[in-house]
Amino acid sequence: MIIMVIIVLSSLLLLTACSRPEPEEQTPAGTVASGDYAVDVIRLEGGDWGYPSPFAHYPRGPGGFKMALIFDSLLERDEKGLIPWLAQRFTVEDGGLTYRFFIRRGVRWQDGTPLTPEDVAFSLDYADRHAATWSYVFDAVSSVATAADHSVAVRLKTPNATMLYNIGRTRIIPKHVWEGIERPKEFNAPEAVIGSGPYRLTHYSKAHGTYRFEAFEGFWGPRPQVRTIEFIPLSEPILGYEKGQIDLVGVTPDVLPRFAKNATHKIVRSPAFWGYRLLLNMGAVAAFREKTVRQAMAHAIDRDELVAKIARGAAVPGRASILPPDHVMAVETRTYPFDPIRARELLDQAGYRLPEGTQERLSPNGKPLALELLCSSEEVRLAELIRQRLGDVGIPLTIRSVDGKTRDARVRGLDYQLAILGHGGWGGDPDYLTARFAGEAAGPNAAPSHAGLPGFEAPKLMELLQRQQTAVDPQERRRLIAALQHELADQVPEIPLFCTTGHTIYRPATYDGWMFMFDHHSLPHSKLSYLERSGPAAKR
Numbered sequence: 008m009i010i011m012v013i014i015v016l017s018s019l020l021l022l023t024a025c026s027r028p029e030p031e032e033q034t035p036a037g038t039v040a041s042g043d044y045a046v047d048v049i050r051l052e053g054g055d056w057g058y059p060s061p062f063a064h065y066p067r068g069p070g071g072f073k074m075a076l077i078f079d080s081l082l083e084r085d086e087k088g089l090i091p092w093l094a095q096r097f098t099v100e101d102g103g104l105t106y107r108f109f110i111r112r113g114v115r116w117q118d119g120t121p122l123t124p125e126d127v128a129f130s131l132d133y134a135d136r137h138a139a140t141w142s143y144v145f146d147a148v149s150s151v152a153t154a155a156d157h158s159v160a161v162r163l164k165t166p167n168a169t170m171l172y173n174i175g176r177t178r179i180i181p182k183h184v185w186e187g188i189e190r191p192k193e194f195n196a197p198e199a200v201i202g203s204g205p206y207r208l209t210h211y212s213k214a215h216g217t218y219r220f221e222a223f224e225g226f227w228g229p230r231p232q233v234r235t236i237e238f239i240p241l242s243e244p245i246l247g248y249e250k251g252q253i254d255l256v257g258v259t260p261d262v263l264p265r266f267a268k269n270a271t272h273k274i275v276r277s278p279a280f281w282g283y284r285l286l287l288n289m290g291a292v293a294a295f296r297e298k299t300v301r302q303a304m305a306h307a308i309d310r311d312e313l314v315a316k317i318a319r320g321a322a323v324p325g326r327a328s329i330l331p332p333d334h335v336m337a338v339e340t341r342t343y344p345f346d347p348i349r350a351r352e353l354l355d356q357a358g359y360r361l362p363e364g365t366q367e368r369l370s371p372n373g374k375p376l377a378l379e380l381l382c383s384s385e386e387v388r389l390a391e392l393i394r395q396r397l398g399d400v401g402i403p404l405t406i407r408s409v410d411g412k413t414r415d416a417r418v419r420g421l422d423y424q425l426a427i428l429g430h431g432g433w434g435g436d437p438d439y440l441t442a443r444f445a446g447e448a449a450g451p452n453a454a455p456s457h458a459g460l461p462g463f464e465a466p467k468l469m470e471l472l473q474r475q476q477t478a479v480d481p482q483e484r485r486r487l488i489a490a491l492q493h494e495l496a497d498q499v500p501e502i503p504l505f506c507t508t509g510h511t512i513y514r515p516a517t518y519d520g521w522m523f524m525f526d527h528h529s530l531p532h533s534k535l536s537y538l539e540r541s542g543p544a545a546k547r
Contacts, residue, residue, distance in 0.1 A: 044222065045232040046518045050253045051531055053238035055216040059208060060199040061178045062137075062191040065412075068431045072532035074178070076220050076236070077117075078202035081108050081127070082175030084524040085535060089175055092228070093127070093203070097175075103166035103479035106174060109158045114227040116181045117201045124153040129182040131161060131174070137191050147173075166477045168484050169438040179203065205231045205538060216240040229538040232520050236537065248512070255513040255521070255531060260319045266512050273515045278333040279323045280434035280528035282506035283313075283389065286418065286426040289462030294359065294376055296462055301499040303353035305343035307400045308393060312345070314505050317389050321510065325503025328492035329440060331433050335525070338489045340496035350400040359401075380404045381418075381426040383411040389504070390427060415455040428455060433506055434526035437488050441472045444500050460500055468494045 056070035057063050061078055064070035083092040091097075094108035114122040128151045135148055149164045161174055184201055188194045200208045205226040210219035218238040222231035241247040248256040258266065258274075266272040285308070287295040294300050310324035323332055328340040359376055382390040387408050394404040404425070409417070417423050432439060444460050471491040478484035511530050513521065520537065521530040530536060 044234040045520065046234070048235045048237060049233045049255075049518055049537075050237045050239055051255060052244045052247070052253055053216045053218060053240040055213050058195050058199070058211060058213075059218070060191075060194065061180055063193075063195055063199070068527075068529065068532060072529070072534075073218060073220075073238070075204070075534055076206040076537075077200055077204045077208060078178040078180065079204045080176045080178055082171075083534065084176070084526065086522060086525055088525055089172065093122070093179055094175075097171070099171070099479070100160075101162075103168070103477075104163050106161045106163075106171060107154075107158050108161070108174075109156070111227065112157060114203055115225055116203050117207055117223055117225065118181075118198070119225070120181065120183060122179070122181070122203050124157055124159045126182045127151075127159045127179055128153050129186065130179045131159075131177065133180065133185060133191075134177055166479050168476060168479050169436050172436045173438075203227070205229075205534065206236065229535075229540070231537055232539055233518065233537045254517050255511060258510050258512050260321050260510075263510060271514055271516065272512045273519070275511045275513075275521070275530065277507070277509045277511060277528045277530075278434060278523065279331040279506035279508050280333065280526065281429070281431040281509075282325065282331065282433050283386075283427060283429040283504040284325065285393065285502040285504055286423070286428055287501060288421060288424050288426070289460060290421060291462075292378065292424050294357075296464065297357050298498060299353050299357040300359065301502075302343065303350040303357070303400070304397065304402070305499050305502050306346045306353065307350040307402070308396050308502060308504070309345040310505055312396075313389065313392060316392065318505055318507055318509075322505040322507045325505050327496035327499055327503070329433075329443075329495050329501075329503055330437060330492060331506040334434055334437075336437055336485060336488045338492050340493050342496075343499070345396075347396075347400050354400065354402075376401075377403045377405070378424045379407050381407050381409070381414060381423040383414045383427070384408050385411065386427050386429065393427070393504075418455040421461065427504070430455070431528055432526075434528065436526075437491070438476060440491065440495070441476065445469055445472050463500055465494070465498050465500065468498055468500075 054069070055065075056067065056073060057065040059070070059074040059077060061074060064074045079093050081092060081094040081097075082089045084090070093111055093114065095111050096109050098107045099105070100107060108127070110122075110124045110127055116122055131148060131151045135146060147163055147165075147167055147170060148161055150162045152160050152162075154160060161170075163170055181201055181203075184198050185191070185194075203226075205223055205228065206220035207223045208218070209221045210217065216238070217240065220236040222234050239253065241252065244253065244256045245258060245262060247253050263274070266274060287301060287304075289295040305327060314320060314322045314324055326332070326337075326340070327343055328338065330337040380390050380394060387406065390406045390408070394406060397404055414426065414428075418426055418428055444463060444465075468491070471487055471494055475484055475487040475491060478487055507528075509528075511521075513519075513530075520540070522533055522536050522540075523530060524533050524535075527533070
């Protein structure tokens with residue numbers, strides 16, 4: 008009788024978890040990891056980033072990379088580029104119209120069901136039918152078909168040079184779990200986090216911002232080196248690291264000397280792939296549609312000052328060409344050094360003259376060019392410096408500080424005049440520039456960095472964005488990306504403020520398997536950081 012009561016109560020709890028739109032706490036059933044591992048537990052800084060299903064996680068780096076511990080993609084990223092993953096190899100056919108992926112045999116989902124090419128085809132089709140934070144294929148795919156040789160052929164509507172990267176990193180989901188789900192963002196049952204990846208979710212608390220991932224013993228690929236990954240929230244991460252509560256932490260330059268001479272710590276500099284940019288809503292502010300005004304604002308902001316005072320030197324100044332200097336396709340273009348006098352001259356050329364004895368700059372129709380600057384509560388100091396510098400050239404600002412999620416929602420909805428937005432992804436395929444400047448307004452599930460820029464008129468820039476997408480020859484595409492950067496530097500559709508370099512510290516005696524992906528700035532975000540990289544143990 009006691010056993011029956013336990014079974015009934017367990018079933019009721021499972022049904023309750025499945026029906027909750029926002030699960031407060033989940034502990035999905037999973038196989039307890041066994042065997043030999045380099046380290047038993049790694050603890051990292053936590054905080055709630057949503058339920059780590061492909062749809063329910065919050066669309067920012069920490070949310071997406073937790074999800075990626077569970078869900079695999081066709082290709083993965085190491086330090087140098089894309090590598091085979093669920094796809095053992097691929098071919099490009101029909102002049103770039105078709106990508107054929109040969110799916111690895113013997114892979115099983117975490118519930119024991121075999122992963123098949125039909126799962127891959129279903130995943131790509133599902134990504135087209137449902138807006139998703141984890142999908143990068145958008146509406147570019149014409150058809151997806153499986154073949155007897157265990158391959159999946161993805162045919163595009165037009166040749167697209169970015170689609171190997173985009174299809175390759177789209178998460179593959181089990182058809183038998185998702186095929187009946189019509190509202191995927193609300194699907195938060197335990198089976199929503201069944202993937203084929205190296206880790207299973209065994210605990211999640213929305214209220215506490217805690218996660219626990221256990222190594223999946225049935226994982227097909229490189230052996231996990233960490234048995235358990237736990238994410239725990241801390242009010243003072245550096246203090247938590249010093250006390251041994253977490254095993255890795257980012258540090259600011261002012262505290263770096265505390266660890267620099269201690270051999271028990273290893274210090275790693277991050278590539279400049281996370282940055283802040285100043286968004287100009289051209290649809291809401293007519294003045295921003297004038298290139299001269301945008302160039303004046305670029306001269307008015309002292310980016311070296313922002314690096315020194317906000318990033319404390321652990322950053323590189325933003326470049327008008329957008330791509331940061333660590334990007335594999337970055338080129339040198341024209342710059343906009345801090346020059347308030349030149350800024351005033353350009354504003355005068357545009358007809359925005361500052362009358363004697365006033366503190367307000369007038370627009371050509373006699374109305375003051377007074378603007379609101381939207382920022383998150385963590386970016387107020389950055390906003391204050393921008394307000395000061397733009398005010399010096401006669402553009403007064405009012406700062407509107409909100410929480411980060413509200414700021415993101417307003418950016419998606421184009422509900423701002425000026426906005427500060429910070430995010431990663433600056434090291435990715437340069438086609439992200441298309442989403443920034445030629446895309447449509449982002450939907451509620453999309454990353455705010457892809458909000459588009461209505462009101463921006465730049466025919467040559469738009470032509471280059473379109474041409475680089477269809478340039479399947481690598482050298483031709485590199486030439487177009489270079490030309491694109493020169494055009495961006497001339498047009499100034501936004502003002503990159505700075506990209507952080509920063510430093511991460513950890514104790515190599517505890518674990519020393521961390522690595523960067525070629526296009527990303529964070530060591531713990533790489534799935535490969537937790538897997539065997541070489542030697543006979545790398546493959547099961």
